[in-house]
Amino acid sequence: MHYALKIRLILVFFLCTHVIPLNASVGPQIIDIDVEQLRKLKLNLPNIDLLGVDFPAGLARLRLSPQELTTLQSMDVDYKLIQKPHQPMFAAQGYLKPDEVIQKLNEAATQHSNLAEYKEIGRTTENRPIGALKITSSAAHHTPKPRVLFNCMHHAREVMTTEVCMDIVEQLLNQYTIHPEVTHWLNNLEVWVVPQVNPDGNARVHQQDLYWRKNTWTRYGHVQGVDLNRNYPEGWNSCNGSSDLFISQTYRGPTPASEPETQAMIDLVASIKPTANISYHSFSEIILFPYGCKGRHNPAKDLFISIAELMQQEIIDDKGQAGTYRLGTAPELLYNADGTDLDFQFKAHHVLAYTIEINSRDNGFHPNYQQWRDLTVRRQRGGWQALLERVSKEAIRVVFTTRSRVYYRLYQQKRGVQVLWDGGNTQAPYQTLAPDGALHLPVEQGNYTLNYYIPTQGIYKFISVPISKNLEDWLVIHTND
């Protein structure tokens, strides 16, 4: 054996026996820090895994690699060690797995064929179906029907969120004709529920990694994963609100909308044009709305806040109290997040899109199923029901009879003339209508002007539009086809 090779082998042996066992024995650690330190920490540790926050206690919970912990220790930041490695706080036992979700959705569609229809909206990296349920009364023929979307589990470890979506399905289907409000909603609205945006990641949570967050995007045979809620094309990689490192929990993906799960949601939103949306996440007990980047102007922010307050009043937190969820944008409450579904839905389609982060720091991602599952979903009902109720009240409701493509822009006269529903997009402010010709936007009191354009008919008009009080009351604009 050559001398140099011998040295190299000794070196390899040395590294193997000393470095690798050390790494293997020290895994990620969970700590709490002062929430005010979060932004400071993000500067030095841009890829930290923020699990959630506890605003009443003023704490943020993080999961750090040994290297990150060493960096943290050198930064003179106070922290409290919560969990030693390899000691999961709770298991995901009891929570639904991907195949069980699909089975339950299909059963619901079969048992309530007058109300529910199963739709596969896409396939994942591992070819799992991404299932959705469309829920509306087929007996009632009020048209058009505005749509509301509820989606859960962009992030795999947030197992309680799927339970909330499944509870929405059960409540709507079982309470139709029993509960007058549910009957009214399903006669006049179309509700879409996607209980698991990220079934591949969730399978991994159940099989091997309780803290897996991303999908299972694979590179050179290794599962790396993309954070689906940093992969949307709107503002992708625009404000340091995601990572370009594969290992990061907020890895944004190689290109905007690179992931099939993201693409499935983009296609769904574009095809149904929902009036409003809730994306359920966990944990933190907060309600978020666009935009995810600091300094980015949301022209409809007052409206977002007023509707968030309605939900806030009805949601009950893990301590049993109502009205405690914090409201704000990601940079207001935490820090920048770019490429999120909220920003995409609002800017591209004018959706009143919210994120609700359920459960507290005490419960984390995997609350004990027996103790917390039913309690949590029951305590969330007031939130999504408040949204359906608000969508049913004051709104601009216009429907065009034409089959041609209609483009619109809505202005609110407020302190002079102000464009309200452009999503802040001055480059391409015109939006296309829903496939059924409906424009449905819950708005604040005020004077509104609709500017619409039908290219095939050469029509370009400004009209003043009233605010309708209820879902049966539409301004019909007849146009010849």
Ligand SMILES: [Zn+2]
């Ligand atoms: Zn999440």
